[in-house]
Amino acid sequence: MNQANLIILVLFYSRHGATRKLAELIAQGIESVPGCDARLRTVPAISTVTEATAPEVPAEGAPYVELDDLAECDGLALGSPTRFGNMASAMKYFWDGTAAQWLSGALAGKPACVFTSTGSLHGGQETTLLSMMIPLFHHGLMVLGLPYTNPELMTTASGGTPYGASHWSGLDGAKAITEDEKRLAIALGKRLAETAVKLRGA
Ligand SMILES: Cc1cc2nc3c(=O)[nH]c(=O)nc-3n(C[C@H](O)[C@H](O)[C@H](O)COP(=O)(O)O)c2cc1C
Numbered sequence: 134m135n136q137a138n139l140i141i142l143v144l145f146y147s148r149h150g151a152t153r154k155l156a157e158l159i160a161q162g163i164e165s166v167p168g169c170d171a172r173l174r175t176v177p178a179i180s181t182v183t184e185a186t187a188p189e190v191p192a193e194g195a196p197y198v199e200l201d202d203l204a205e206c207d208g209l210a211l212g213s214p215t216r217f218g219n220m221a222s223a224m225k226y227f228w229d230g231t232a233a234q235w236l237s238g239a240l241a242g243k244p245a246c247v248f249t250s251t252g253s254l255h256g257g258q259e260t261t262l263l264s265m266m267i268p269l270f271h272h273g274l275m276v277l278g279l280p281y282t283n284p285e286l287m288t289t290a291s292g293g294t295p296y297g298a299s300h301w302s303g304l305d306g307a308k309a310i311t312e313d314e315k316r317l318a319i320a321l322g323k324r325l326a327e328t329a330v331k332l333r334g335a
Pocket residue numbers: 146147148149150151152153213214215216217218219250251252253254255256257302303306
């Protein structure tokens with residue numbers, strides 16, 4: 134890894150792997166841009182049993198995000214499965230602990246995008262994407278979507294929206310990511326990284 138490269142944080146929560154697959158595609162798009170590295174990070178699950186604690190390092194997959202990741206990144210892709218049309222509480226819980234970063238403007242002026250996965254086709258992809266944008270605006274991030282110059286926005290019969298990347302995983306979570314969903318996720322990661330490079334040069 135080149136130390137001079139821009140770091141684009143891909144921060145996601147995924148219980149069953151569908152959102153993680155989108156995160157990996159977004160990372161692929163980010164790393165297609167010269168000078169950009171994707172840093173994949175997740176958040177621990179939360180529990181109503183307040184004594185329950187997660188191990189410091191997850192048993193597998195992406196490491197848990199640290200608050201320093203927010204200061205260190207040059208851009209952010211944020212992903213969560215849809216939970217009742219909204220982001221998962223584990224992700225919301227993480228953002229509720231970022232008052233110091235909000236106060237210092239650690240993320241202000243950096244580009245961002247959002248992505249999600251749903252069990253049903255009309256179960257809240259857009260609402261979840263919009264709900265994830267709200268804390269990002271408060272942090273001063275510059276939120277990007279996808280333009281209709283991406284032809285897959287007109288052809289997709291499942292996920293992929295102008296508000297961000299998405300995937301329809303199906304009732305049992307078994308649906309594969311379609312070619313349109315894949316192309317749009319990669320395009321979003323690429324757009325985010327290209328914007329981070331332009332902002333760094335500005
Ligand atoms: C508590 C709960 C609420 C959910 N709410 C919705 C919903 O509102 N709309 C929907 O389409 N899917 C909903 N789902 C399904 C998940 O969004 C879907 O399975 C998603 O693809 C899981 O992503 P993951 O594999 O990254 O964990 C819900 C799942 C759970 C467990």
